[in-house]
Amino acid sequence: MQDFIKHFREIDLTHVPEVGGKNASLGEMFQKLTAKGVKVPDGFATTSAAYWYFLDKAQLKDRVFDRIQELDTQEFTNLAQIGESLRTMILEATVPTEIEDAIREGYNKLIEAYGAHISLAVRSSATAEDLPNASFAGQQESYLNVKGIDELLKACQRCYASLFTNRAIKYREDNGFDHSQVALSIGIQLMVRSDKAASGVNFTIDPDSGFEDIILITGVWGLGENIVQGNANPDEFLVFKPNLTNGKQPIISHKLGDKAKTMIYRKSGSGVINLDTPLEKQEQYVLTDEEIVTLARWSQTIEEHYGRPMDIEWAKDGISGELFIVQARPETVFSNKKDRVKFSTYRLTQKGEILCSGIGLGSKITSGRVRILHSPTEADKLQKGEVLVTTQTNPDWDPILKKASAIITETGGRTSHAAIVAREVGAVAIVGTGNATQVLQDGMEVTVSCAEGATGYIYKGVLPWEEKEVDTSTMRTPSTTPMLILADPEQAFKLASYPTGGIGLMRLEFVINNSIQVHPMALKRFDQIQDESVRNKIEQLTHHYPDKEEYFVHKLAEAVATMAAAFYPRQVVVRMSDFKTNEYANLIGGAAFEPREANPMIGFRGASRYYHDKYKEGFALECKAMKLVREEMGLDNVKVMIPFCRTLKEAEKIVDLMAQNGLKRGENGLQLFMMIEIPNNVVLAEEFSAYFDGFSIGSNDLTQLNLGIDRDSELLSGIFDINDPGVKKMTAMALDAANKTGRHIGLCGQAPSDFPEFAQFLVEHGIDTISFNPDALIQGIKNINEAEEALKVKLQPGQLAGSVQ
DSSP states (O other), X not given: OGGGEEEGGGOOGGGHHHHHHHHHHHHHHHHHTGGGTOOOOOEEEEOHHHHHHHHHHTTOHHHHHHHHTTOOTTTOTTHHHHHHHHHHHHHHSOXXXXXXXXXXXXXXXXXXXXXXTOXXXXXXXXXXXXXXXXXXXXXXXXXXXXOHHHHHHHHHHHHHHGGXXXXXXXXXXXXXXXXXXXXXXXXXXXXXXXXXXXXXXXESSOXXXXXTTEEEEEEEEBXXXXXXXXXXXXXXXXXXXXXXXXXXXXXXXXXXXXOOEEEEEOSSSSOEEEEEXXXXXXXXXXXXXXXXXXXXXXXXXXXXXXXXXXXXXXXXXXXXXXXXXXXXEEOOSSTTOOOOSEEEEEEESSOOOEEEEEEEESSXXXXXXXXXXXXXXXXXXXXXXXXXXXXXXXXXXXXXXXXXXXXEESSOOTTSHHHHHHHHHTOEEEEOOSSHHHHSOTTOEEEEEOOSSSEEEEXXXXXXXXXXXXEGGGSOOOSSEEEEEEOOGGGHHHHTTSSSSEEEEEXXXXXXXXXXXXXXXXXXXXXXXXXXXXXXXXXXHHTTOSSHHHHHHHHHHHHHHHHHHHHXXXXXXXXXXXXXXXXXXXXXXXXXXXXXXXXXXXXXXXXXXXXXXXXXXXXXXXXXXXXXXXXXXXXXXXXXXXXXXXXXXXXXXXXXXXXXXTOOTTGGGOOEEEEEOSHHHHHTHHHHTTTOSEEEEEHHHHXXXXXXXXXXXXXXXXXXXTTSHHHHHHHHHHHHHHHHHTOEXXXXXXXXXXXXXXXXXXXXXXXXXXXXXXXXXXXXXXXXXXXXXXXXXXXXXXXXXXXXX
């Protein structure tokens, strides 16, 4: 009898052939990680020996494998019929008494230990499942909230039958597993009462980029099946691994999901039901910060124990308030990639009408005809290369997903079934669109782009795009450090692997405009706002924050922290806000706090705002966010840059004001940089160096003000030229002054990638760093390398400044 079941305390990873990867992993954690604080619900597993004994005693073995030999392995035209007949054979057979007695014995021991009112999760674990090179989740069935021995025995027989779900048969064919060599183990585990609380999925690696210093935690109310099935968009939390051990704040991002559905136990008997989540619960985070950190620590412990990135399921018991880990399997997309020095970049060369958008996975672009399917039974309608559009997917869709050029769903988050499978098969995917089946039409041609940050877009028609493959292993690292210009934090992890020294310019305007949306003074002086519609908008955006100012501070801090964590310990130069008055006025509540100016480009902008009564309280919020990132989150690779600082007196005021706001130059290693974009900055560069640790040449503004041209003027665009001799002379003067005073100096802009001769000019004058937009980086590095090669005959070794850290 004992050969037919094993208790979790008897199981470890050596038992994969007997109990499958899923159950072996549960036993491994229960045995070896409980002492380290990781809580795993107790249980037991039936063995592969029990499965083979069942087939033999029921005289099924020959019948099953003869029938499966009839499978059309080319087109799978008879997959559904064969799968159904195999499942029927197993469900109609009699399970041997010896196996039922073994299950009953395991069940009774759980009752003795935990009480008669327990409910169980009954999950299938194939002996070839969850291997490092083949880990599609959900190929067999799981049954939740199973109560009583009779229901348990029924669920176990249904698990045996689920070894022959259509998707499981197709999966084994695709992965080269011999059906006659794959057995099924059943995991019987104490059910955590997450129906009364929450549950979710963690990755110990960013699942979209492979960035390894992040733990992604997702969660929904109720049972976690809604995340996997994509019925609800979960809350998402990002935890920076290094901060779990250094005493700093490790949570660098909170994102609220809609959590539209809550799966709970049926009030009577076994099984579950799925309910609409009340609005007030949708507006609450499912975890406290303390719980997020606990799960992150457990996830890191599990990753360290297994020695590889992991995909982990957690659940919170709503009665006891305890957190539990209920599954852990290897992450199989990025952790199996050996070659990370090659990558492809995609860019739309023409934009079009956006039909809908959602969470974009990866960074690819594709196009094709839309095929709207409502069920996997409609698989025959999908032609290879079409764009599959549906409400949601589950494992029943797996056999057909590889045919699609793109997968688009209305529901689901980054850890939903559709997202996981899309990553594993390398498909372009956008999930959580909300309305794709309504706005897209069968047969229409669309372009699906995931190359524009975290948001994926579906465009009308077939648009042109370019794809470039880059092999960084063959690229020489230049002495002049290449950096990135970035605005969108959601691109940070993807771009962190690029061969750069960090971020030379992070613009806060993108974050304020897209994520915060509200003018900081409208938050600081909310009581002065008269417009009721504006007040309502602000209330709606800030309702999670009792203090409206903290809304601005935390949103801004988390955006900067995401950037800083992605590139840590490489430098991230954050430019404080540089909206013009007309742009500030467009923020919610902004019109009440902004003057009207005839020429905002050279008006109330940059440093002049920071100490002025009209904005200094807003600037204090910006400083508070930077202090939070650098000190509480410990991301001291952040350097702060001041734009449009017109005079030496202004520089002195700003340095003093920042110190008053907790950002004292030199304290905790803080470095202050200044943009050089005004001729006065160049003429007095040596004097400005007394106030700043480094400079960054803003080539667009410097060209504009040197030539007296409004850079937004279409009429004068033909003579706006960064290669103008006067502009180059000003640039050279700035470089020479910085080198003379020992100050770091860089340049941000397209010119060094567009014009090789301009890159050579900068290198000749000893520039330290050049910052590029991501799509121009590779060409920029090539231009720098060519410039440095040309200078080798002129310069002695070691004279070129900088190196990629």
